[in-house]
Amino acid sequence: MVLALLCAPAGASADGGGALAPTSGEAKAADQAAPTPVVVKRGDRGAAVRKVQSALGVAADGVFGAQTEHAVRRFQKRKGLAADGVVGPQTRDALGLEPFARGSVGRQTSGVQLPRMLRLIAECESGGNPRAVSPGGQYRGKYQFSVSTWRNLGGEGDPADAAESEQDRIALKLYRRAGSAPWPNCP
Incomplete structure (x- = not known):
């Protein structure tokens, strides 16, 4: 699985097998067209x-x-x-x-020590909102996981329903395996 993630072309996203698969330009553009709005949630300050x-x-x-x-x-x-x-x-x-x-908006941390790049990815993908769901519904949670990638990394249920600390833990696991490649539209 790691090789598949690392060798995927730019513009790919996580698919059902845990590897990266190209997405259609229109589908991805529709899912990621507008910048993610800033949300305000429990734990925030400012x-x-x-x-x-x-x-x-x-x-x-x-x-x-x-x-x-x-x-x-x-x-x-x-x-x-x-x-x-x-x-x-x-x-x-x-x-x-x-x-x-x-x-x-100042964010409260989940307690998981995250690399700066992963914090930037979360901000880019969802504005840091652990309950975010992409317009097409395919990408879910703070890091916009596909359900299949989430499950392949040990997550259970819907990523958008999981605790933020669990989302951080799973994202860190994916990031350590594949760097920022699973998030081709973010830094």
Whole structure:
């Protein structure tokens, strides 16, 4: 499996066998066309969190904790949105907020020691959102794993439902085997 990953051409992505397979240009372009928006979630800190808190009418301390997550879920339910507690583009728009700048959100770490390159890949792939799902649904979680690659590396269930620390652990395992090759559209 490692040789297949390392020898894959640029522009390939993880497939069902754990190796890389070329993707159609149109399919990949549709899945990766727009830059990934910055999301705000539990554990985050900063100006974007304060904006969300102010829009929700909760104490704007800049720390996305349990109270803020609860308020986000309640708001999402009222608006008929997926009540995941994460402020992505739909929730942000419903709150009447402009897109968040990358520097306006501080991330809490998962406890897994990650190389700088892997942190950059996560930011590029999903904005660091462990619940992210690509528009076509094929790539899932913080590192946009295919389900087959996720399972081949020891993950269980849906990557987007896994704990962030588990996603970090699996991504680190893949990165140690193949470097950044499994993420051809990111640094």
